[in-house]
Amino acid sequence: MTNVYVIGIGLIGGSMALDIKTLHPEAKIYGIDTNESHLAEAIALGVVDAGATFEDLVDADFVIVSVPVDVALLVLPKVLDVIGDNSIVFEVGSTKMPICEAVANHPKRRNFIATHPIAGTEFSGPSAAIKGLFQGKTNIICEVEKTTFKLQEKALDLFKAMGMRIRYMDPKSHDKHIAYVSHLSHISAFMLGKTVINKEKDEQDIFDMAGSGFESTVRLAKSSPAMWTPIFKQNRKQVVKTLDEYISNLSKFKELLEKEDYDAIYNEMQSVNKIKEILNGMTAPEPSKGK
Amino acid sequence: MTNVYVIGIGLIGGSMALDIKTLHPEAKIYGIDTNESHLAEAIALGVVDAGATFEDLVDADFVIVSVPVDVALLVLPKVLDVIGDNSIVFEVGSTKMPICEAVANHPKRRNFIATHPIAGTEFSGPSAAIKGLFQGKTNIICEVEKTTFKLQEKALDLFKAMGMRIRYMDPKSHDKHIAYVSHLSHISAFMLGKTVINKEKDEQDIFDMAGSGFESTVRLAKSSPAMWTPIFKQNRKQVVKTLDEYISNLSKFKELLEKEDYDAIYNEMQSVNKIKEILNGMTAPEPSKGK
Structure with a gap:
C-alpha cells in the first residue's frame, strides 16, 4: 500500500x-x-x-x-x-x-x-x-x-x-525566468482587464464588442489573488524588473504611434511574429530532448 | 444565380x-x-x-x-x-x-x-x-x-x-470602444512577446518554462503586421489613449509592489476577477438581446 x-x-x-x-x-x-x-x-x-x-x-x-x-x-x-x-x-x-x-x-x-x-x-x-x-x-x-x-x-x-x-x-534562475514567462503574463492580463473594466463603468455595451482575442489575452485575470499575491511578494525584485521592461516597451510603441512612425511600428510587430515558431516549438513533443 | x-x-x-x-x-x-x-x-x-x-x-x-x-x-x-x-x-x-x-x-x-x-x-x-x-x-x-x-x-x-x-x-463609438477590447489587446500581446523574446536572446531555455498561460496571453502577437499597422494608424488617437491608461495601471501596480503594499495588490486583482462573469456573459447566447 x-x-x-x-x-x-x-x-x-x-x-x-x-x-x-x-x-x-x-x-x-x-x-x-x-x-x-x-x-x-x-x-x-x-x-x-x-x-x-x-x-x-x-x-x-x-x-x-x-x-x-x-x-x-x-x-x-x-x-x-x-x-x-x-x-x-x-x-x-x-x-x-x-x-x-x-x-x-x-x-x-x-x-x-x-x-x-x-x-x-x-x-x-x-x-x-x-x-x-x-x-x-x-x-x-x-x-x-x-x-x-x-x-x-x-x-x-x-x-x-x-x-x-x-x-x-x-x-535563482528559475525565479528569474519564470517572472518573464509566467508572472509578467498574469500582471499584463490583470491590468488589461482593469483598463477595460474601468472604461466599461460608463459604457455597458463595450463587452458585446469583445472577441476571442480579448478573451485569450485577459484570461489569466481570472486567477486567484490568494495564490498570486504571495508569488509576487516572493519574486518581487524579478517581477518589478520584468514590469519595468514591459512598460518601457509599451511606452516606446506609444511614442512611435505619436510620432506616426508606421514603418517602425510594422517592424516592431514583425520582429515579434517569430513568437509563432517559438510557441510551436514549445508545444511540439521533443522526445529527443527529454531526460 | x-x-x-x-x-x-x-x-x-x-x-x-x-x-x-x-x-x-x-x-x-x-x-x-x-x-x-x-x-x-x-x-x-x-x-x-x-x-x-x-x-x-x-x-x-x-x-x-x-x-x-x-x-x-x-x-x-x-x-x-x-x-x-x-x-x-x-x-x-x-x-x-x-x-x-x-x-x-x-x-x-x-x-x-x-x-x-x-x-x-x-x-x-x-x-x-x-x-x-x-x-x-x-x-x-x-x-x-x-x-x-x-x-x-x-x-x-x-x-x-x-x-x-x-x-x-x-x-466614432465603434472606434473608441474597439480600441479597448481589441486594439489594446494586440499591443499588450505584441509587447509581452517582445519583452520575453528580448530576454530569450541570452537565455535559450526560457521558453521551455512557458505554459499555456503565456501562450494564451501572447497569442495575438502572431497577428499580421500588414493588417494591424493601418488599423493603429487609422485609430491612432483612441489607441494612444488606451495605451496611456494601460501603462498607467501597470505603473501603479509596479509602485504597489515596490512599496510592498500586498493588501492593495490583492484588492487590485480581486476587483478585476469579475472579468470571469463578464467573459461568461460575453460568450453565452443572448437570444433575447438579439435584434
Whole structure:
C-alpha cells in the first residue's frame, strides 16, 4: 500500500492525486486542507479518499505540498519534522528560491524535492483538478542534488509516469525566468482587464464588442489573488524588473504611434511574429530532448 | 444565380465565401486579390470558384471588401464606381470612422453597409478561412440608416443566416470602444512577446518554462503586421489613449509592489476577477438581446 498525502487540494495537488490513483489504484490518497469545504468537496469528487492530519504523515510515502507559496514556507518545515526516513516530499509552487532557503538547513532536507510543474490554469480549488493535466508539461526541478538519490528516483519515476518532461535548474534562475514567462503574463492580463473594466463603468455595451482575442489575452485575470499575491511578494525584485521592461516597451510603441512612425511600428510587430515558431516549438513533443 | 465578389481573400472574406456557398449552393463566388498566389490558393482550396476583375463587379449581388483598412479606403470608392443599382457592398475592417468618411459623399453610398464582424483570429490568408466562423459572433453595423432599406435587409438576412448577432453603433463609438477590447489587446500581446523574446536572446531555455498561460496571453502577437499597422494608424488617437491608461495601471501596480503594499495588490486583482462573469456573459447566447 502506498500512502499519499496532498496538502492543499486544488488544481495541481488534486490533479496529481487523480493521476496517482490511476497509476497506482492500490494507493490510499489522503487530503489535508485548512478549508474544510474544499476537503469535503475533494472527497465527494473522489479526488482524495479521506481527510488526515499532520500527525498521520509519519507513514507517508509521498507528500505533495500544493498550497499558496507563503503558506508553503510555514507548512513545509512542519511536514519535514513529522515524516519518516522513506518519505519523499515535494512542493509545487511558482517560486523556488524562498522555499529552498526555508528548508536549506532542515535535518530532513534530503527528503524534499523542489519542483514546479508548469501546468497551472486560471482555475483553482478541488473542482479544477483533472486527470492527465501533466501530460507533455514541463516540470522544473531545483537543487536536485540535495535530495537523497533513492527518493529522487521515486519522485522522477512518478513525474515521468504522469507524462512530464523534466528540466533541472537552480532556484535563482528559475525565479528569474519564470517572472518573464509566467508572472509578467498574469500582471499584463490583470491590468488589461482593469483598463477595460474601468472604461466599461460608463459604457455597458463595450463587452458585446469583445472577441476571442480579448478573451485569450485577459484570461489569466481570472486567477486567484490568494495564490498570486504571495508569488509576487516572493519574486518581487524579478517581477518589478520584468514590469519595468514591459512598460518601457509599451511606452516606446506609444511614442512611435505619436510620432506616426508606421514603418517602425510594422517592424516592431514583425520582429515579434517569430513568437509563432517559438510557441510551436514549445508545444511540439521533443522526445529527443527529454531526460 | 447570385454573384458574390470577395476582394481580399483572407480569414474574414474567405470564411464569408465558404458560408455563402453553404447557404446558397447556386451562388457563384469570385475572388479578387492583388496577391496572385493568394487567389490561386483560394481557388485550389475551394474558397472561391474563380478569379475576377473590377470590371466584372457590374453584375455583383454582394461585394465583400476584406482588405487591410488602408487599402479599403482606396478600393471601396472604386467598387462603388462600378457596381449596379442592386449591389450591396460591405467592408469588414476593424476601424469604421475613416471608411465611413471616405464614402460619405459617394453617389452610391446607399449601396454600402459598414460592418465589423468580431471574428478575427491571429491567422490570416485564404488557408485561415473556415466554415461557420461567424456563428454566435457579433457584427457591428455603423450608419445603417445610410444604406438603402432593401439592401440593408439583404445584408442583414445574410449576416443572420451566418449566425451573427447584430449591434448598431455610430462609427466614432465603434472606434473608441474597439480600441479597448481589441486594439489594446494586440499591443499588450505584441509587447509581452517582445519583452520575453528580448530576454530569450541570452537565455535559450526560457521558453521551455512557458505554459499555456503565456501562450494564451501572447497569442495575438502572431497577428499580421500588414493588417494591424493601418488599423493603429487609422485609430491612432483612441489607441494612444488606451495605451496611456494601460501603462498607467501597470505603473501603479509596479509602485504597489515596490512599496510592498500586498493588501492593495490583492484588492487590485480581486476587483478585476469579475472579468470571469463578464467573459461568461460575453460568450453565452443572448437570444433575447438579439435584434
